[in-house]
Each structure stands twice: as structure tokens, then as C-alpha cells.
Amino acid sequence: MAVDASGSAYVTGLTQSFNFPTTPGAFRTTSGGGGGDAFVTKLNADGSALVYSTYLGGNSIDFGNGIAVDTAGNAYVTGDTLSRNFPTTPDATQPDFGGDRDAFVTKFDPSGSALVYSTYLGGSGSDEGFGIAVDTAGSAYVTGRTFSTNFPTTPGAFQTIFGGATGDAFVAKLSSATTNTPVGSNVVVQPVDATSGATPVTVTFGEVTGAGNTTLTTSNAGPPPPAGFRPGSPPTYFDITTTAAFSPSVSLCINYTGITFSAFSSTAGLMRLMHFVGTDFVDVTTALDITAAVICGLVNSFSPFAIFEPAILQFAAFQAKVEIEDERHKREFKVKGTFRLGAGSDGIHPLTEDVILQVGTFAATIPKGSFRRHGHGPFKFGGVAGGARLEVKIQARGGKRFEFKAEGKGAQVGTAKPVTVRLAIGDDAGSTLAKVNADDDDD
DSSP: OEEOTTOOEEEEEEEOOTTOOOOTTOSOOSOOOTTOEEEEEEEOTTSSSEEEEEEEOOSSOEEEEEEEEOTTOOEEEEEEEOOTTOOOOTTOSSOSOOSSBEEEEEEEOTTSSSEEEEEEEOOSSBEEEEEEEEOTTOOEEEEEEEOOTTOOOOTTOSOOSOOOTTOEEEEEEEOSOOEEEOSEEEEEEOOOBTTTSOOOEEEEEEEEEEOEEEEEEEESOOSOOOTTEEEOBSOOEEEEEEOSEEEEEEEEEEEOTTOBOOHHHHHHTOOEEEEEETTEEEEOEEEEETTTTEEEEEESSOSOEEEEEEOOEEOSEEEEEEEEEEETTEEEEEEEEEEEOOTTOOOOOTTTSOEEEEETTEEEEEOTTOOBOOTTSOEEEEEEETTEEEEEEEEEEETTEEEEEEEEESOOOOSOSSEEEEEEETTEEEEEEEOEEEEEEOO
16 A cells, blocks of 8 residues: 555555446456456545546456555556456557566556556566555666566666576666667657656667667766866756667767757857767767757767767957958958967967857858968968858967958858857857948949
């Protein structure tokens, strides 16, 4: 028996009665037959009335042995069944009868009219669930006894091998949210976050060879980011697991709405999707849509994932002026400015670092190795970047001071004034609002 905060009692057990008291609208109001059914009954706080009462079972004998209730009023039941048609749900962890006798775990909604989930839990031998508890996240903890040498265990669990012929105890944790992952090609699933109930992750399996369940849990704690990177706010880690058997590779897309990154990273698209492999994070990014706030990657295995941005060192000073010309609707801009590196900077290295320039709505990444320099002269780039023809020059002026000039042809910078100008060279960056001198000629 279990009792909720309002004093209502939840009871489970075995009935062999065909007229066991049930309530209208309950999950099942008639017996499944076969020698006995489990039952689940909720009584009001003073025991004067049934809130709901239902049978639970198939066409053989079914025992209700343990019950728990969460703060939302969902009831969790465990027991054992000999029924091969015990009611399970499509996303069940184990939808099929294992053999002989199986434990079961069933979650009822607060009305007692529907199953949130229901699953067998067992191998080819005899398995019984005796006790159940639930945590604040809605995960169920089940204990019982098994005589199965192939009772389902998980990699890394305390004991994954059957101990002996006289039976073993078992302890199992079922996530509050599991997503069925069927056999097939290009299988797309959106696991429900056990923490928030949201579905921020889309997983596309190239090939699923063995059906299973995929789960997602987010948290604000995880392994530290690699050198030169930092998490967004709040730090968010995505722990994805699956019991499905699959062939590499797997596409993973995460909607990061609700995670804040610096304005520079968000506008220039500097975020990276990282996968924790072994002892380090590995960049697995394949695509980033800053408008939809979605980042994607390609992986061959699952473990914690996180989205990081470069740990930017802000310029100590940054000034810029902008000229914009609109000649026959072909947008062109010229930028002139100065900047001074901040404390802790080890200098800029345009020859070996990416350079990112943003002017209004236009942004371009100039890959490392694209700049040229002769002797101690300025760093120069000329070519196409961000869909525009660019010429950029960066000149050292001493004392961590630099001057830069940039011209862009065929670049759409938008109509907002003043214009946002951002410049990043490796992990050194700055941002400023610049006044605009515009020359409009519609001839």
C-alpha cells in the first residue's frame, strides 16, 4: 500500500473475483480470467469511497505485489505475471513475455483510466517484482527475485551475471521517459527529457537492427569543457542512452533554445556540439542553424553531449567607423577601426587562427591560413567569405594596439543604424556600435 500527500490510499494485490469492485471509466472493469488478476485501487482519505479501482492482467494469473505514488498522483505497480498478453504499452522497455513468469512494471495516470507505460521485466526463467519506489523525477526503482540467467541487465551495472541456481535478487531503475526505437532504416526518435518533459533532441539512426528504447536526461553538471571553450548559461549536458542495437552512424540535432551564449557566438555561429569520448570532449558538429537555434552532429556512440562556445577574451578597447554605399542596389561597405588586446591575451595570430568579421547582418568567417603577411607588414586577406568579396588588413601599432580596415562588396548589412561591428581573431574579440556614413544612389 502507498499513501499520497492528501491521505488517499493506493492498494494492489490479487483477486480471483469476477465481481471485484471497479469504478466506471477505470482502465479495466472486467477480469481477464485465467486464475486471477492483479488489482489497483485508490481510496479517498477517509476510506469512504473508491476514487478508482481496476483489474490489471491478462488471460493467465497476475499478482500485484508493490505500489508507489508520485507527487502528481501517478501510481506505479510491480508484481509478476504468467500472462503472455499482459497489457503493455507501445514504448515498453520489454514489450514481449520473456518466459515462464515475468515481473512487470506499470504506471497509471492519476485518473486510473490509462497506462502511462507498462512493461514486462524478465528473462526466460521465473522473475517476480516485489517492491517499487519512485523519485522526484518520476524514475521507478524496482526490486525482486529472478531465476533467469538472461535477466535484462545494463553495461557497467554492479552485477551483470546470474549468481546461482537458487535465484538472485535484482534492482532495476526505469526512466520516467523512454522512447520506443523500432527496427528499420532512418529511424527518427525524439526522446522525452526525464528532467523537464521536453523533447529538445532529435536522433536519427541510420539502421536499427534490434528494437529498444532511447532515453534522455539533461543536467547542469558534467565533464569540464575542452581548453578554449566554455558552456552556455545555464551549463547543459545531454545524456542520451539507448537499448536498441544500431549500426553507425547516428545523426543528432539539439534545439538549444533556453541556453544563452554570448552575442558574438550567437550571431557569428561559433557554438560547437561536443561528444564526451573516453576522457575528452570531441567536436562532432556538422550543421548549425542560428535562426532556429538548432545544432547537429554525427556520432557512432552515445555518452554525454554538450554545446560549447569559444572562451572569448574581450578587447580592452574597440572603435570603428562604417561607410555604406548602395550603387544600383549592390551593397558595399568599408570599415576602419582600432582595437587594443585585453589582459591575459597572448597576442593575435591571423595566419593560424580563424578571423570572424560581422558588419550589421553580414557575417563571415575567414579560415585560418587565409591571411598573408610579408615580414613585419600588415596581415592581409583578399577573397570571398560569407558570400561577399572581402579585403581585410590588420596592422600592429605597438603596445597591443592594432588598426584594421575591411571592404566588402555584395554584402547585405541590413538597415539598422548604428551598425554592429564585431571582430574576432582566435579567442580575442570585440564588439561596438559604429556610426554610418551612407551614400544612396538609385539611378
